[in-house]
Amino acid sequence: MFVHHLFLRDFRNYRRLEITLAPGTILFYGPNAAGKTSLLEAIFYLATTRSPRLSNDRELVRWDAVGEAGAPPFARIAAEVERRIGAVRLEVLVQRRADDDGQPLNGAQKLVRIDKRPARAIDLIGQLRVVLFTPADLTLVDGAPTERRRYLDITLSQLDAHYVRTLAHYQKLLLQRNSLLRAWREQRRVPRNVDTELAYWDQELAAAGGYLLAERLRAIVELNDVAGPLYRAISGGENPLHIEYAASCDLGSARDAGSLAERLHLAFAALRSDELARGQTLCGPHRDDLIFTVAGINLGRYGSRGQQRSIALALKLAEAGLMRQRGGDAPVLLLDDVLSELDAQHRAHLLELVYRPDQQTLLTTTDLSDFNADFLTKAQRYRVEDGRVFPG
Amino acid sequence: MTARPEQLIAPPVARLIEEFAKLPGIGPKTASRLTFFLLRAEPKQAQALAQAILDVKEQVGYCRRCFNITVGELCPICLDPSRDQTKVCVVEEPLDVLAIERTGAYRGLYHVLHGHIAPLEGIYREDLKIDELLTRIRSEPIQEVILATNPNTEGEATAFLLLRDLAPLGVRVTRLARGLPTGGDLEWADPETLGSAFEGRREL
Numbered sequence: 001m002f003v004h005h006l007f008l009r010d011f012r013n014y015r016r017l018e019i020t021l022a023p024g025t026i027l028f029y030g031p032n033a034a035g036k037t038s039l040l041e042a043i044f045y046l047a048t049t050r051s052p053r054l055s056n057d058r059e060l061v062r063w064d065a066v067g068e069a070g071a072p073p074f075a076r077i078a079a080e081v082e083r084r085i086g087a088v089r090l091e092v093l094v095q096r097r098a099d100d101d102g103q104p105l106n107g108a109q110k111l112v113r114i115d116k117r118p119a120r121a122i123d124l125i126g127q128l129r130v131v132l133f134t135p136a137d138l139t140l141v142d143g144a145p146t147e148r149r150r151y152l153d154i155t156l157s158q159l160d161a162h163y164v165r166t167l168a169h170y171q172k173l174l175l176q177r178n179s180l181l182r183a184w185r186e187q188r189r190v191p192r193n194v195d196t197e198l199a200y201w202d203q204e205l206a207a208a209g210g211y212l213l214a215e216r217l218r219a220i221v222e223l224n225d226v227a228g229p230l231y232r233a234i235s236g237g238e239n240p241l242h243i244e245y246a247a248s249c250d251l252g253s254a255r256d257a258g259s260l261a262e263r264l265h266l267a268f269a270a271l272r273s274d275e276l277a278r279g280q281t282l283c284g285p286h287r288d289d290l291i292f293t294v295a296g297i298n299l300g301r302y303g304s305r306g307q308q309r310s311i312a313l314a315l316k317l318a319e320a321g322l323m324r325q326r327g328g329d330a331p332v333l334l335l336d337d338v339l340s341e342l343d344a345q346h347r348a349h350l351l352e353l354v355y356r357p358d359q360q361t362l363l364t365t366t367d368l369s370d371f372n373a374d375f376l377t378k379a380q381r382y383r384v385e386d387g388r389v390f391p392g
Numbered sequence: 393m394t395a396r397p398e399q400l401i402a403p404p405v406a407r408l409i410e411e412f413a414k415l416p417g418i419g420p421k422t423a424s425r426l427t428f429f430l431l432r433a434e435p436k437q438a439q440a441l442a443q444a445i446l447d448v449k450e451q452v453g454y455c456r457r458c459f460n461i462t463v464g465e466l467c468p469i470c471l472d473p474s475r476d477q478t479k480v481c482v483v484e485e486p487l488d489v490l491a492i493e494r495t496g497a498y499r500g501l502y503h504v505l506h507g508h509i510a511p512l513e514g515i516y517r518e519d520l521k522i523d524e525l526l527t528r529i530r531s532e533p534i535q536e537v538i539l540a541t542n543p544n545t546e547g548e549a550t551a552f553l554l555l556r557d558l559a560p561l562g563v564r565v566t567r568l569a570r571g572l573p574t575g576g577d578l579e580w581a582d583p584e585t586l587g588s589a590f591e592g593r594r595e596l
Contacts (some may be wrong), residue, residue, distance in 0.1 A: 103419055122580070159585070172545055179511035190514060196518065200509075200552040204545070 001083040001129065001329045002360035003043055009076040010065035012038035013387040021362075022380060023082075025355060027371070028364045030384035036364035038134065039384070040334040042077045043362070045128040046090045046331075047308040048154060049110065058096045058108035072098040084329040088127055089115050122164055129158045129331035131320045133313075135341045140315055141300050141308040145289040152216050154288070155319050159326050163215055170208040170285065177201040178280050185279030194276065196309045202268045205284065210261025212285040213247070217255060218243045219322065220290075226325075227318035230366065231294070234349050235310040239295040243315075248287035315352055330359040339363075339370040351375055405431065436582060438588075457528065459504040459521050461486045470503060478535040482525065482554065484508050484542060484576040492540065500538075503528065508546040509553060529561050536564040543570050543588075 008017040008193040013125045028036045044052050051060065065073035074095035082089050093111040097105050112119045114127060139147045180201065184191040220243055224291040228240035249267035254260045267283045268275070275282050292311050293301045299307050333354060339347050347370065354361050355378065364384075368376065383390045401409075405427060412423035430438050450547050454460070455467035458480075462468070468491075469475060479500030483489055505520040528534065537558055541547035551567060558565050571589035572581055581589070 145526070165584070169545070176511050176545070176549070179514075180516075183511060183514075183516070196553070196556060199556070200549045202550075203552075 001081055001332060003079050003128070003332055003362075004079040004082045004087070006039070007076065007078040008042055010073060011042055011060060011075040011341050012062060012072055012079055013389060014038065015062065016391060017387075019382075019389055021360070023360045025358065025361045025363070025375075025379040026370075027376075027379045027381050028362065028384050028389070029366065029368055029381065032324045032366060034384045035387045035389075036384045037336055039243075039389075040336050040362060040364060043079065043128070043332065044130055044132050044334060046077055046079050046092060047050045047128045047158065049092070049112070051127070052132055052134065056092050056107070058106070060094050061096055061108070064145065067096075072096040072104065074130070079128065080095070083128075089113075090124060090127055091116075092121075092124070122168065123161075125164050126158050126161055129323050129327055129329070131316060131323065131331050131333050133316050133333070133335045135338055137312040137335075137338070138318060139306060141292060141303070141311045145287075148290040149286070149288065150217060151315065151319070155322060156219055158331075159323060160215060161214070166208050166211050170205065170212060173201060173205045173208060174281055174284070174286060177205055179276055180305055181281065182279040191276065194272070198268075198272075198371075202265060205281070206264040206268065209284045210257040210259075212261040213251065213264070213288075214255065214257040216288075217245055217251075217260075222325065223315075223318045226321040227314045230313040230321075230353075231310060231315050233353075234313055234346065235294075235307065236345070241311060241314055242293045244291040244293065246289040248289075249283035262342050303312065306343075309342065313350060314340075314347065325372050330356065331358065333361040335361065335363040335388065336380040337364050339365060340367065348372075364372045406470045454504075458502045459506060459524065460489050460502060474499075479534055479538065480525075480528070480532075480536075481538040481540050484547065488540065500536075501534075504547050505541070505550065509549040512548045516566060520550070522554065522557065523536070526557055526561070529558070529563055534563060536566060539565065539567045543568075 001019050002023040006017070006019050006021065007368065008014040011017075015032075028039060030036055041051055044050075045060070045363060051057070061075040063071050066074070067073040072095055074093050076091070077092040078089065081090060091113040094108050095111070096104060097107045097109055110120050110121050112124050137369050140151055153163075153167060157167065175196070180197065183189045184194070224241075224243050227243060229235075231241035232239065249264065249271075251260060251263050254263050264284060268281075271282050281287075289296060292303075294303075294307070298301075299311060303311070320331055320333060325331075335350075335354065339350070342350065351371070355375070363379075365371070371379070381392060383392060395472070408430070409420070409423045412418055412426050413420050418426075429513045430441070451463050452461055453463075454472055455462045456465050457470045458467060459471065460467045476499050479498075480503050481498060481500055482503045482505060483492070484505055484507060486504055489504065492498055492502075495595060503521065504523050505522065507515050507520050507524075509515060509517065525537075529537065537554075539551045539554055541550045541554075555565055569584070569592050571592055572578070572585065578586065
């Protein structure tokens with residue numbers, strides 16, 4: 001699939017932008033703070049309804065944007081996406097929140113339209129599939145477990161609408177269950193009939209968690225098939241990468257959603273007194289992690305910087321591979337200033353793997369000399385300057 | 393010494409603005425607008441508003457039996473002998489009673505819980521009128537309890553707890569069906585609703 005038209009209005013530093021993009025490799029270059037990353041951010045936002053930068057949605061609205069007819073200012077992001085299953089028009093309005101009197105409030109609200117019909121934000125996810133590469137991807141390997149769960153969740157959410165909804169439901173149930181446990185722990189309530197009061201939350205959390213686990217375990221098998229050999233190619237070594245799903249409770253040999261839910265349910269019961277003492281839910285997909293090993297060595301812990309960078313790259317490329325295989329259509333790759341971080345060998349590998357005629361790849365860079373002449377002749381180039389985009 | 397602008401407003405006016413601004417959906421500007429409107433209005437109008445507010449707080453209470461809002465001990469529904477005394481419909485809020493009454497499809501009694509289970513908001517079993525419901529079922533000729541809590545997580549959690557409490561009492565417990573809205577369009581239904589409509593399909 002590829003982003004055919006992109007429209008921005010009052011988004012970040014863009015007052016107005018309308019650009020037609022072709023499939024293939026597209027390179028955006030220009031000085032810092034020109035708006036290169038914001039282009040990728042807009043596309044990532046349309047795909048996931050989230051910004052990759054951890055920021056408040058209201059900051060997406062251009063700082064001095066003015067509202068119309070008393071309504072607070074808003075940013076508009078829209079794209080026409082060509083896909084194997086047919087074209088679709090995606091649109092998000094992000095409006096700064098204000099009270100009835102027009103006084104600004106914190107936060108922002110989103111209005112989503114798919115093919116001009118109003119839709120929920122959750123229905124947008126998966127319409128356009130993207131894989132984002134950033135210099136921060138290294139945290140996938142050396143960062144906190146949250147990063148690795150986020151990697152799986154973003155990948156699976158784009159592939160499976162049921163996964164997105166189940167994940168949202170799971171997180172809501174988890175908050176409720178944790179609040180219940182915390183009220184007992186903090187002695188705001190007498191812990192009477194604990195099992196009865198937890199029964200509903202245990203059952204529902206286990207059911208939702210079972211589905212998430214089943215999908216994650218299935219994805220790990222497929223990711224291993226792709227990432228294993230990719231790592232060998234990228235690192236130039238003999239041994240493939242192995243990704244292991246480290247669950248927070250004993251899953252035994254369970255692989256389908258139903259039996260995984262049973263496992264979770266048993267784990268909740270077994271952990272009852274610990275959970276009451278700690279005031280939180282101690283096992284489930286929200287506590288799981290990934291372990292990366294090569295030839296039996298845990299490289300997340302003991303790997304060199306170079307090895308860890310190779311793993312991060314292999315994971316991202318495998319994510320694209322999984323989407324291509326399962327989604328039946330190549331995702332749009334977004335490479336935000338990643339080449340400057342890589343050595344010449346990694347760089348060459350990445351560009352070779354990324355260059356596919358059936359795939360749209362958008363890259364940003366401040367320095368054209370990061371690219372070899374051959375690549376530059378194949379890529380379409382755009383110069384980005386102060387919130388404007390010029391061909392050439 | 394010059395007075396600060398807020399000190400220029402007469403204290404009773406400032407107090408009324410402050411009170412209005414505490415109401416949901418009313419910001420400082422609307423609060424001032426309402427206050428200055430009343431300031432210029434006939435004294436009769438201000439009196440009527442003040443009296444209406446006081447009456448609501450003084451005269452309206454909960455029905456002793458079903459906890460619906462009412463004037464007096466029992467609500468009109470509980471007082472109506474033509475209502476089916478063997479059925480009780482359990483709802484979260486008084487507004488839900490109105491919604492069901494508008495259908496004209498139900499002639500039984502009600503029981504208002506005044507909320508749903510939501511630990512996140514600090515609402516637990518003991519904050520709802522659940523024990524009161526169980527007492528009613530033991531003392532009244534009730535044969536069927538219809539659980540009409542909302543079809544969301546909190547409503548389901550409430551229904552789940554109620555079912556556990558009701559099971560030993562030997563009454564029939566039913567839950568409202570979930571499905572498609574009348575006059576709706578399949579294409580526009582969200583997947584969850586369509587999914588539960590499928591699960592709840594029936595023989596024709």
